[in-house]
Amino acid sequence: MVSSLKFFFTILLLSFVSKGLSQECTLDNLKIDQHRTQRIIQGKPKWNVTVTNNCKCGRLGIVLSCPGFKTVEVIDPAILKPTNDGRCLLIQYKILKPHDSVKFSYAWDPPILMLPQKALNFCGDKSSSSSSKATNNP
Numbered sequence: 630m631v632s633s634l635k636f637f638f639t640i641l642l643l644s645f646v647s648k649g650l651s652q653e654c655t656l657d658n659l660k661i662d663q664h665r666t667q668r669i670i671q672g673k674p675k676w677n678v679t680v681t682n683n684c685k686c687g688r689l690g691i692v693l694s695c696p697g698f699k700t701v702e703v704i705d706p707a708i709l710k711p712t713n714d715g716r717c718l719l720i721q722y723k724i725l726k727p728h729d730s731v732k733f734s735y736a737w738d739p740p741i742l743m744l745p746q747k748a749l750n751f752c753g754d755k756s757s758s759s760s761s762k763a764t765n766n767p
């Protein structure tokens with residue numbers, strides 16, 4: 630009797646812990662990787678970019694800072710859409726699933742510094758938002 634009660638409380642505790650972890654979806658675990666490729670397009674190097682959602686929730690309405698974004702290689706605006714104010718919308722209005730990633734390429738010299746600026750967390754039962762001012766931009 631006592632041990633089954635203990636078991637019950639352990640499960641209760643564990644479910645609180647996992648709930649707590651699932652809420653740790655900040656801009657820090659929206660990871661952006663850029664790699665220079667061997668290809669040169671109209672004299673500009675081509676860059677491969679991967680944005681990975683390292684949290685347990687889906688991310689919605691992802692905005693990246695992308696100051697001065699330009700490319701000589703066309704990008705589908707459904708994947709990345711510059712908004713002419715130094716920001717880019719990633720996969721407009723679609724959800725980036727937990728631990729999923731989006732890939733795109735652009736060609737420019739120098740590379741564009743891209744940082745996550747805003748995202749809604751879509752955890753199934755509820756959503757919350759995280760955002761930051763791009764204070765560490767040069």
Ligand SMILES: *[C@@H]1O[C@H](CO)[C@@H](O)[C@H](O)[C@H]1NC(C)=O
Nearest residue numbers: 664665666667676677732734
């Ligand atoms: C860049 O992306 C393309 C298309 O997904 C892929 O074929 C290529 O291997 C990638 N190159 C590098 C250096 O990551």
